[in-house]
Amino acid sequence: MHELSITHSLVELATEEARRRGLGRIRAVHLRVGVLSGVVTEALRFCFDVATAGTPLEGARLLVDEVPVEIFCPRCAEPKILPAPLPMACPVCGTRSAEVLRGRELELYALEGELELYALEGRDHDADAEDRGA
Numbered sequence: 001m002h003e004l005s006i007t008h009s010l011v012e013l014a015t016e017e018a019r020r021r022g023l024g025r026i027r028a029v030h031l032r033v034g035v036l037s038g039v040v041t042e043a044l045r046f047c048f049d050v051a052t053a054g055t056p057l058e059g060a061r062l063l064v065d066e067v068p069v070e071i072f073c074p075r076c077a078e079p080k081i082l083p084a085p086l087p088m089a090c091p092v093c094g095t096r097s098a099e100v101l102r103g104r105e106l107e108l109y110a111l112e113g114e115l116e117l118y119a120l121e122g123r124d125h126d127a128d129a130e131d132r133g134a
């Protein structure tokens with residue numbers, strides 16, 4: 001399944017990011033998913049529980065912001081948000097445009113976690129190396 005490999009990459013990215021910032025358990029993962037990204041949000045949610053098992057993300061909530069399609073309308077000479085992904089045309093004047101400004105992203109933009117207190121006790125980031133072995 002397409003979404004499963006995407007979810008695995010996201011989990012890897014989030015785990016790495018959490019480690020870099022000294023976060024222990026991750027409570028929530030925030031994603032931006034464009035409606036043109038080709039990713040089915042429901043499938044992503046389903047895969048998330050499987051992909052996070054046994055990682056610092058286990059039990060975390062997945063919060064998805066759906067990003068609408070935004071095109072640049074050459075006639076209005078400004079960006080327009082489409083009420084639906086199709087047709088790819090300005091909702092005001094009807095001019096078609098293939099210049100997509102937003103709506104294709106799949107982006108991890110925030111993590112909510114708990115700071116690991118032991119990380120503050122004079123140990124610096126070399127501690128990372130020990131964890132990685134496990």
Ligand SMILES: [Zn+2]
Nearest residue numbers: 073076090093
């Ligand atoms: Zn227009």
